[in-house]
Amino acid sequence: MKKPGYLRNWEGLARTDPLWSVCTCPDRKNGKWDREEFFETGRKEWERIVRYLSEQHIDLPRSGAALDFGCGVGRLSRAMAGTFSIVTGLDASAGMIHLARKYHAGEKSPVRFVYHDRPGLSLFGDHTFDFILALLVLQHIPVEEGLHYLGELGRVLKPGGILLLQVPVADCRRRTVFQRIRSVLRIRQRLALAGIGKGYGMDMHLYSPDAVEAVLSGRDTGVIHRVHTNHTEPGYAGDFRVISPEQAGDYLSVMMVGRKEKEGG
Template sequence: MSHDSSFDGVRRDWVRLGEQDPLWAVYVAADKRGGRWDPTQFLETGRADVAASVRWLAELGTGPRWGRVLDFGCGAGRLSQALAEHADEVVGVDVSPPMLDVARRLDTSDRCTFVLNESQDLGQFPDSSFDLVYSELVLQHLPASVIDGYLAEFVRVLRPDGVALLQCTTRPLWTFKGMVWRLAPGWLIRLAQRVFLRYPAPMRMTRYAPSRLRSAVEAAGGSVLAARALNDRATHWRSTRSVIKGS
């Protein structure tokens, strides 16, 4: 996979976010900045999200239990422990060592392993090594070209009957903040986040069309099993959650 310098910028930003305000950076809430997330409540949001996803996957005829799960972009482990309730083993990967340190500290299961992955691929994992790949509130922060590559990697590491559940942002909503995302250049938004909102580091958002996702998955030999669109009023973005099958 070709090198993308903007990926290095994202990695540096999330190292800084992990150092200064990890739980808030993983699950942004206006009243939780500055270390105000209670860890128990933080992890409970993950359990609620995973429970809803498990119900959807069960409707599609997969799950509700898996052998080995990859939590891609695990951050502080918000979803990892919840996924462990439905799996024999969960491997959480992230680009940020401070985030992984927090994930290990908060982990109360005996089925989670947290692994640093600073590359634009999943080369440390062999083909057909996971039954489920799960990623939420992660791909939206990556450059589109990097998302393309990771989608191919998800297909590669899935076992023949495995699936991946992924969330990508598609376009800003027609709200005031959504209009800012639509009209302002990325560099100006990142500057405003640092200077006016005083974020420890900027949080980039990427428009990634469902048609592009389908093309990337099919080019890698996979297929899109199902998709759902949703409007996230907290982020002011429209997202698509997709379930893909491996090759």
């Protein structure tokens, strides 16, 4: 079965510039990320997120099983290993998973990396994970498919478990007519998918927060915290912070924390 265009696009990015495709600092493009510096951004981001959630009186499970949905090369999976008993990094790009396993080979950590490009999360049973992370991933998945995945994330979350996700909700860019047309056509990306050139790009899909909450509610998972963040700012490299809508650059991003109802309560 032929892969969707966005998945083929990510396989191209895994071959040409995998680290930059995750942390898009302009001065790190074309293979200029130092690998250890790159993974350090994940450690710092995870520390900031845990600290922020603690300040909001949201406690993460300090053991158990965690899922890093859309893990890429494992930037955050590695950081999460100090918090959970086992971490599963899942990605639909075979190239990214290959690199994740390569970069973590020989390390003594509770992280495993799984390739899965089929619709849904059929390889996991109900109530598998105590914690699920989905940052910088749903934005690259077409909305209808992304909402389906959200329902699946709710399904595999254990009762009482926490789901932390982020989605872009508004395009704040001021573009000329030519820029808008070029964005729609995505000329370089289409040529790359046809085997001409290396112009792999990253589509951004905007989600309705209400639609996200409705899908999660259908899986007995209520949103207990919602805040605007800088995740979709140009050059984001793990420097997580809360922002106001007025401070947004290209896109306005929302981070949500969901908690699944405990059985019998």
